[in-house]
Amino acid sequence: xxxxxxxxxxxxxxxxxxxxxxxxxxxxxxxxxxxxxxxxxxxxxxxxxxxxxxxxxxxxxxxxxxxxxxxxxxxxxxxxxxxxxxxxxxxxxxxxxxxxxxxxxxxxxxxxxxxxxxxxxxxxxxxxxxxxxxxxxxxxxxxxxxxxxxxxxxxx
Numbered sequence: 001x002x003x004x005x006x007x008x009x010x011x012x013x014x015x016x017x018x019x020x021x022x023x024x025x026x027x028x029x030x031x032x033x034x035x036x037x038x039x040x041x042x043x044x045x046x047x048x049x050x051x052x053x054x055x056x057x058x059x060x061x062x063x064x065x066x067x068x069x070x071x072x073x074x075x076x077x078x079x080x081x082x083x084x085x086x087x088x089x090x091x092x093x094x095x096x097x098x099x100x101x102x103x104x105x106x107x108x109x110x111x112x113x114x115x116x117x118x119x120x121x122x123x124x125x126x127x128x129x130x131x132x133x134x135x136x137x138x139x140x141x142x143x144x145x146x147x148x149x150x151x152x153x154x155x156x
Contacts, residue, residue, distance in 0.1 A: 001042035010085045015049040016040035017057060017094035018071050018146070024105055024122040025142050027133060028060075031117040035132040038091065039120065041113070049090040057094075060118055061111035063102055068093040071146060075153045076135050089135075093146070 003012040016038040019026035027036040041056035043049055050067040057065045074089035096102055102109055102120065111118035123131055128139045135154040 001044055003042055008084065010080075010083055012085070012087050013043045013049075014040055014087055014089045015043055015053040015056065016089055016091045017053055017065065017067075018091050018142070019065075019094050019096060019102075020125065020142070020146065021096070021103060021122075022105075023125055025125050025128065026102065026120060026122055027131070028111065028118050028120045030113060031119070035134045036121075036123070037134055038138070040089075040091075043090075050092060053092060053094065060113055061102065061109060061120060063100055064097060066095045066097075068095060070149060072141075072149070073151050074135060074137075075151075077153075077155045078134070 001012070003010060017026070017040050018038060026039060028039045029036045039057060039060065040053055041060070043052040053067055054065055057063050069092065070090060071093050072089070072091035074091060076087040076089055078085050078087070105122040109120040111120055125143050128143050131139065133139055137152050137154050141150070
C-alpha cells in the first residue's frame, strides 16, 4: 500500500467509491470508529486507482463493482492516532451489480479489513448533515446532485 511516514506526517494514496442509489449513499466504518467514510482503501505500488478500488471492494465485502468517472481529487489533511496525515484521495463514481446484496438498504452489511470488522450502511443523501462523515465536505457535496469533477482541499 502507498503509505509512508515522512517529515512527521503519514502520506497515503487512497481510492474511494462514491456509490449513490435511489437517493442513498453507501458509507462504511471500521470497528471502533465513531465516524463514517466512503468505502475504499490504499492504492498498492504499481496499481492504478480504479483497480485498487475494485480490489478493495472485493476484499472487504466480496462485491465486484464497476468504476466509472473520477468525481473528486481530494487533498485531505487530518489527525489520526495522534499523527498528522496527508492523504491524496481519488474518488470514483461506482456502480454495484443489479443483483448486489448491498442494494438492501434495510440493514447494515458486514465486511472485513485487516482482521477488523467493517460495517457498510446506506444513508439518505439529504440527511448526511446529521452524520459524522469524513472528510466533512462530503456532507454537503453528496447531498447535491453530482455534477462532475471537483478538486477539494480538506483541512481538519
